[in-house]
Amino acid sequence: MRILFDQGTPAPLRRHLAGHSVDTAFERGWSNLHNSVLLDRAEADGYRLLVTTDQNLRHEQNLAGRQLAVLVLLSTSWPRIRLRIEDIRAMVNEVNPGEAREVLI
Numbered sequence: 001m002r003i004l005f006d007q008g009t010p011a012p013l014r015r016h017l018a019g020h021s022v023d024t025a026f027e028r029g030w031s032n033l034h035n036s037v038l039l040d041r042a043e044a045d046g047y048r049l050l051v052t053t054d055q056n057l058r059h060e061q062n063l064a065g066r067q068l069a070v071l072v073l074l075s076t077s078w079p080r081i082r083l084r085i086e087d088i089r090a091m092v093n094e095v096n097p098g099e100a101r102e103v104l105i
Contacts, residue, residue, distance in 0.1 A: 003092070004042045006052035007031055010078040014052070016085045017092060023047075043068045049095060058100035069095040073104055076103035 003017065005024040014022040025031055025038065033041060035057060042050055049069050053076045063070060071091055073081055081088070084105055091101050 001049060001092070002045075002047045004028070004047040004050045004058075006038065006050060006054060007078050008053035009051050009073060010076065010081055012094055013081060013085075016089065020092065028071060037067060039063075039066065039070075049092060050095065051092075055102075058102070060104060063098045063100055066098045069097055070100040071079070072100065072102045073105060074102055077105070080105050 001020050003020050003022045005011065005014065005022060007023070007025055011024060023100060025033065030038060030041060039061060043066060047068060049071060051071045051073065053073050055072060058070055058072055072082065075081060086101055088103055091103060095101055
């Protein structure tokens with residue numbers, strides 16, 4: 001699956017998502033894109049999951065009908081996120097298009 005990390009998502013997480021293709025918004029030159037524009041661009045470029053730390057995104061955007069899912073990490077702290085790697089992997093593999101899930105960290 002193609003996964004996009006939004007600004008604030010710790011890049012070291014990508015090493016723990018073997019079998020997936022992971023890019024960051026920064027690498028794509030999309031650091032200045034926000035919310036619906038970022039979702040539209042990511043979806044158009046074939047991404048199927050956006051991993052973000054933006055806790056408001058799921059409440060501000062209607063994901064119904066999208067081919068993209070959103071996974072919200074409730075922390076930007078890599079040491080804390082690292083402790084939840086197994087939960088994150090499970091959610092990555094279970095999340096459906098148009099769905100948003102949160103990882104309690």
